[in-house]
Amino acid sequence: MNVLKGVAVYRGIVFGKLKAYRKDYFDMYSDKVFSGNSEFEISKFENAKKDAMEQLDGLYESALKDLGEEHAMIFGVHKMIIEDYEYSESVAGIIKKEHANAEYAVWLTSRRFEHKFETMDNEYMQQRASDIRDISRRIINCMSNPPGDKINEDKKSLIIGCDDLSPSDLLELNSNYIKGFITMLGSKNSHTSILAKSMKIPSIISLGEQLKPEFEGCDVIIDGFAGAVYVSPDSATIRRLKKKKELCDKQEELLSxxxxxxxxxxxxxxxxxxxxxxxxxxxxxxxxxxxxxxxxxxxxxxxxxxxxxxxxxxxxxxxxxxxxxxxxxxxxxxxxxxxxxxxxxxxxxxxxxxxxxxxxxxxxxxxxxxxxxxxxxxxxxxxxxxxxxxxxxxxxxxxxxxxxxxxxxxxxxxxxxxxxxxxxxxxxxxxxxxxxxxxxxxxxxxxxxxxxxxxxxxxxxxxxxxxxxxxxxxxxxxxxxxxxxxxxxxxxxxxxxxxxxxxxxxxxxxxxxxxxxxxxxxxxxxxxxxxxxxxxxxxxxxxxxxxxxxxxxxx
Amino acid sequence: MNFKYKIKNPCGVHARPAGHLATFVKNCNKKYDECEIKIGKSISADCGCGDCKDASQILSVMSLGLKKGDEAVFYIYGPDEQAENDIKRDMCDLLSEHF
Incomplete structure (x- = not known):
């Protein structure tokens, strides 16, 4: 058993399996795959766009309902970017001219737009490059099954582990029913923490190097009262925390x-x-x-x-x-x-x-x-x-x-x-x-x-x-x-x-x-x-x- | 019709302002049969500009990289003068709030 100590964001105890949430697989689409059928690739892209729009509609609705327009707006902006024809034309152009696969065309288009924003002499606009990447990643996800990020298996008992979570990551993960999350970075006053609190998601942040990649797939328990994470807990710990959780649930029930x-x-x-x-x-x-x-x-x-x-x-x-x-x-x-x-x-x-x-x-x-x-x-x-x-x-x-x-x-x-x-x-x-x-x-x-x-x-x-x-x-x-x-x-x-x-x-x-x-x-x-x-x-x-x-x- | 607008938003024309503009222009396109609204970055005194972009496209607008203090030029092509004036009036409300 490993015990990690961090900063608790929301009180509560959850049991689950640790799932790594990574984003760095995006660049694996940087290799062009020759495709002789441009029409097929373009329709693949168009279908992925439709699926992505549907996802964003769902996210927008649930964010609007739970958190208000201010938080939901980001998904509306993402939709507009997908609808932008300069983006789509660029993807279609690459598919046709280079006989490329759709994934590569999206990747390259994303890189080009990201570059455009990154080189602007305005810090705020430079950060918008990440929006473009977010969207491109979503479209690629709709076309193929990237390794790592599939969060659909046994939805109900997943605990997410990663270096850091953005507010929109969290909103999206929540719609997939994650139980809790633990991160290496983060601060108690960050937007993500504030959201986690209002969404009542038990979470421990700023664990630093204690959180190791090899913990993936392990059973973990988050104790949001003690700010502790138990990785592969022994039976005594499981018993102790089950009891603690029972008490908390009872108290919660009484209060409600x-x-x-x-x-x-x-x-x-x-x-x-x-x-x-x-x-x-x-x-x-x-x-x-x-x-x-x-x-x-x-x-x-x-x-x-x-x-x-x-x-x-x-x-x-x-x-x-x-x-x-x-x-x-x-x-x-x-x-x-x-x-x-x-x-x-x-x-x-x-x-x-x-x-x-x-x-x-x-x-x-x-x-x-x-x-x-x-x-x-x-x-x-x-x-x-x-x-x-x-x-x-x-x-x-x-x-x-x-x-x-x-x-x-x-x-x-x-x-x-x-x-x-x-x-x-x-x-x-x-x-x-x-x-x-x-x-x-x-x-x-x-x-x-x-x-x-x-x-x-x-x-x-x-x-x-x-x-x-x-x-x-x-x-x-x-x-x-x-x-x-x-x-x-x-x-x-x-x-x-x-x-x-x-x-x-x-x-x-x-x-x-x-x-x-x-x-x-x-x-x-x-x-x-x-x-x-x-x-x-x-x-x-x-x-x-x-x-x-x-x-x-x-x- | 064309007119200039000086950007006041300290963050420049980023995602949200560009999004508001794109939504507005898309609604105009629905409302009027013939309607085109373009945006560019002013480079000379007489509304001349470099690259002109379709204002209904959020990425195109954002990639102009308009900063605080920059002048944007808008071109409105509507079915008639009355419509162009209406569009300009509504657009100015939007600009003063978000740009």
């Missing part, structure tokens, strides 16, 4: 019985359980666990993985699609929260000695009003299509709120002049994540419609503990009495002003904290969607009136 139930404690206190969303693909899970809404929509992802600022139209389309998908449930969009520690090149923010206390969040937005206004206009316009709210991060003074409101009002009057629809009464809220905001929360509460306590930063700033620092991160304690007292203070001030208060840090999903939050009168807990049902169960088992006095007196 809480779908559709209200978040009300035994004595009738209600709390909203909403989801944190970091990517559009998360929305599917949000709907699956029937969250009360989106309590924190991290808009940063729209700005990441690109070379330029997203336009108002691009942002508008994303916000609008989320707002309408949520069917009237609230969608709290947090404005851009980047800084020197997580930033995009095109923002051009110099390195800082102390980024946590530097140029970040609302400070950047207020300093660069153009970026800010583009985003605000997009959010406002989306507010015509659902229950959209705006949340501003990193607030530390009243003055910031006044400046934000001024800019927001400018955006509103611009939109009014342009006769564009928006919700004039859109609710605005602020993150309470600096000790300063806690201390003046009575003043701030008069200016906004809701508070959202961001515990991760609040703990870091209040306890003076840098979580990235291995020497001190053991002191990072969200349950520190200082933090609980701060949360109480914010809740009390919110209640006095009659506004909503929520918690959107990691501890919102901590079952040990639920009783405390309910006792303090927190109105909303926003967390990563998979935790919602567990917390719902906890809320429904809690009797707040019995524990409130005892908990509050201890703070």
């Amino acid at each position: 019985s809480f779908k559709g139930k209200e978040n009300v404690s035994l004595d009738g206190q209600e709390v909203q359980l909403s989801a944190n969303v970091s990517h559009i693909a998360d929305i599917k899970v949000v709907k699956d666990v029937d969250a009360n809404g989106i309590g924190l929509f991290r808009s940063e992802f729209i700005f990441m993985g690109r070379h330029n600022y997203p336009t108002e139209e691009e942002q508008f389309r994303i916000y609008k699609s989320v707002a309408s998908k949520m069917d009237g449930k609230h969608v709290t969009i947090r404005t851009l929260d980047v800084g020197a520690d997580k930033q995009m090149d095109y923002f051009d923010i110099p390195k800082e000695a102390n980024p946590a206390m530097g140029y970040r969040g609302i400070r950047i937005c207020l300093d660069r009003p153009n970026i800010f206004k583009t985003q605000l206009r997009a959010i406002l316009r989306a507010s015509a299509y659902g229950n959209v709210e705006i949340l501003f991060p990193m607030i530390s003074s009243l003055d910031e709120i006044i400046r934000i409101k001024k800019i927001l009002n400018e955006c509103k009057s611009e939109l009014r002049c342009q006769k564009l629809d928006f919700n004039d009464d859109i609710k605005i809220g602020i993150m309470i994540e600096t000790p300063a905001a806690v201390m003046i929360s009575d003043i701030l509460a008069k200016e906004v419609d809701f508070f959202s306590i961001g515990t991760n930063d609040l703990v870091q700033y209040s306890l003076a503990v840098d979580r990235q620092n291995d020497k001190v991160n053991f002191m990072f304690n969200p349950q520190h009495r200082a933090i609980l007292r701060m949360i109480k203070m914010v809740c009390d001030n919110a209640k006095l002003a009659g506004i909503r208060v929520g918690i959107c840090g990691e501890i919102a999903a901590d079952e040990n904290m639920t009783e405390i939050f309910l006792s303090l009168g927190v109105n909303e807990l926003s967390m990563s969607a998979p935790f919602i049902l567990g917390i719902r169960k906890k809320v429904r088992e809690t009797n707040v009136s019995l524990i409130r006095d005892q908990i509050v007196s201890k703070l």
Whole structure:
């Protein structure tokens, strides 16, 4: 037995056979085979094109249904490339002129187009060469049976192993019912990982050289809780993991019985359980666990993985699609929260000695009003299509709120002049994540419609503990009495002003904290969607009136 | 009819913009009996251009390699002037959003 350790992307345990997923057989068609029957070769190509189009139609439909238009679009583009007659003419030309077989003609055509794109002086276009290759590979697959990639035998128990998977690889493999995948490369924040999570595919990534070619065909077990892969497991391991899987399945089943139930404690206190969303693909899970809404929509992802600022139209389309998908449930969009520690090149923010206390969040937005206004206009316009709210991060003074409101009002009057629809009464809220905001929360509460306590930063700033620092991160304690007292203070001030208060840090999903939050009168807990049902169960088992006095007196 | 358009998309005319254009042109071809829309890269002040490509073909459009700041030239041949103007108007909406 071999035990490989990597990074778990989605929790879950699966058993299966390891299948290598390779792509490098493409160049084996680089040898021309003489064919005296050009017509036969051309019809072979035309039939393969039809089959490929059908495959892409299927992929487009399933991606559209599961993941939305944004992800599905890639298959639409691939279809258009297949329909392109310059491509087809090139293939037919090679078949006729060189008396070549169709596979070779597709290969050569692909190489020529790839070359054209690779030599363009635009990095983005250079990457499009891979689209051409993807399509050509698909067409060749439809003509002949390449070795390696046939994923049809015993579909139900395959686990895919490869160096790295692209998002479209994953979408396609999923439609063939793979159980899980393991890769040598990859990162937890990559598009592929985000997709794997929303598709609930157990997967372990960045295994590096531990993953060896000779494991192909072996029995493997993925343990997505421990981040481990067992290759040719011994009987004791199989027994242990079968038991673990049984327990997990039972737990899952129990939790799913809480779908559709209200978040009300035994004595009738209600709390909203909403989801944190970091990517559009998360929305599917949000709907699956029937969250009360989106309590924190991290808009940063729209700005990441690109070379330029997203336009108002691009942002508008994303916000609008989320707002309408949520069917009237609230969608709290947090404005851009980047800084020197997580930033995009095109923002051009110099390195800082102390980024946590530097140029970040609302400070950047207020300093660069153009970026800010583009985003605000997009959010406002989306507010015509659902229950959209705006949340501003990193607030530390009243003055910031006044400046934000001024800019927001400018955006509103611009939109009014342009006769564009928006919700004039859109609710605005602020993150309470600096000790300063806690201390003046009575003043701030008069200016906004809701508070959202961001515990991760609040703990870091209040306890003076840098979580990235291995020497001190053991002191990072969200349950520190200082933090609980701060949360109480914010809740009390919110209640006095009659506004909503929520918690959107990691501890919102901590079952040990639920009783405390309910006792303090927190109105909303926003967390990563998979935790919602567990917390719902906890809320429904809690009797707040019995524990409130005892908990509050201890703070 | 012809007109010029300066590319503003920082990524240039890549797959998605080219795809949107191709879809649009294909719809025009369906709508009007005689209709041809071509795209090229501007090389002189008077709408002259090098290679002209059928704008309904995504690879052809992409392989022009139009970058931000480049000028594209569009040629619209429709059944009559009214139709050409209609096509141009709709096309400009599309261009301002994706190109």
